[in-house]
Amino acid sequence: MSTDILHRFLLETPNVRGAWTSLEQTWQQLSTKSNYPPAIKTLLGEALAAITLLSTTIKHNGSIILQLRGNGPVHLVVVQIQANGSVRGLARWSAIPEDTRSLNAMMGQGHIAITLEAEKESERYQGIIALEGDSLAQALENYFQQSEQLPTRLYLSANDQRCAGILVQRIPESQPDPENFERVSLLLDTLTPEELLDLAAAPMLYRLFHEENVRLFNASPVFFQCTCSVDRIERMLITLGNEEVEAILAEQGKIDITCEFCNTLYSLDSIDAKHLFLKGVAPINNTLH
Numbered sequence: 001m002s003t004d005i006l007h008r009f010l011l012e013t014p015n016v017r018g019a020w021t022s023l024e025q026t027w028q029q030l031s032t033k034s035n036y037p038p039a040i041k042t043l044l045g046e047a048l049a050a051i052t053l054l055s056t057t058i059k060h061n062g063s064i065i066l067q068l069r070g071n072g073p074v075h076l077v078v079v080q081i082q083a084n085g086s087v088r089g090l091a092r093w094s095a096i097p098e099d100t101r102s103l104n105a106m107m108g109q110g111h112i113a114i115t116l117e118a119e120k121e122s123e124r125y126q127g128i129i130a131l132e133g134d135s136l137a138q139a140l141e142n143y144f145q146q147s148e149q150l151p152t153r154l155y156l157s158a159n160d161q162r163c164a165g166i167l168v169q170r171i172p173e174s175q176p177d178p179e180n181f182e183r184v185s186l187l188l189d190t191l192t193p194e195e196l197l198d199l200a201a202a203p204m205l206y207r208l209f210h211e212e213n214v215r216l217f218n219a220s221p222v223f224f225q226c227t228c229s230v231d232r233i234e235r236m237l238i239t240l241g242n243e244e245v246e247a248i249l250a251e252q253g254k255i256d257i258t259c260e261f262c263n264t265l266y267s268l269d270s271i272d273a274k275h276l277f278l279k280g281v282a283p284i285n286n287t288l289h
């Protein structure tokens with residue numbers, strides 16, 4: 001069995017769709033890019049499981065970004081998935097949260113945003129609501145209730161080994177059926193964090209929903225891959241302008257830009273900069289640390 005997969009499923013009787021994911025290698029690659037304190041690492045893992053699940057609920061060919069911003073010790077969590085299943089993400093903090101029991105205690109007041117970005121960066125859609133809830137799962141349930149009016153339940157979990165999640169949601173076009181959704185929701189509430197992290201999709205769905213008519217679809221792969229590139233760095237420097245770039249070069253001798261998502265170092269000297277602004281291309285040395 002592959003360890004980094006996403007499954008969609010359907011509960012046919014009550015018009016509920018769902019998704020299940022478990023990520024092992026992907027999560028380990030992503031979470032070791034920075035030295036995350038345990039509680040922040042858990043939150044990032046939950047966010048990664050969440051964005052993977054969310055990709056099944058949104059019809060979109062570009063990238064989907066989940067962003068949490070707050071004024072608490074953890075001020076940013078951002079995770080991104082592309083249509084091919086590649087993911088990246090990071091968290092930023094100013095202090096190690098003393099109270100890690102709730103999302104609000106860790107992140108303070110802020111917002112949760114889901115952004116759809118097309119190939120052309122100008123084409124984007126963003127849904128945004130206040131960050132409210134004891135957990136990321138709860139904050140996302142609020143998001144779907146407020147912005148889509150779609151009853152949604154989520155469970156998310158992460159440890160050092162893997163992150164995992166399950167989502168159930170009323171099929172958007174279907175007739176609202178609160179009683180049925182409530183029943184599915186109560187069945188889901190019997191799930192323990194250990195089961196979520198340890199069970200594969202089929203046994204978990206059987207364990208939860210054996211009395212429902214479950215259709216489990218084929219797994220799709222999820223993997224860690226950053227979308228940074230020499231081209232993007234160049235475009236960013238061109239936006240910054242020749243004068244600004246010259247000023248940094250005069251002061252520092254070269255420009256080093258490290259991608260925060262994957263730690264790739266992009267390095268540019270004054271000859272590269274001259275090429276960049278004269279011809280619109282620069283031979284940037286791209287080295288991994």
Ligand SMILES: [Zn+2]
Binds near residue numbers: 226261262263264
């Ligand atoms: Zn990168």
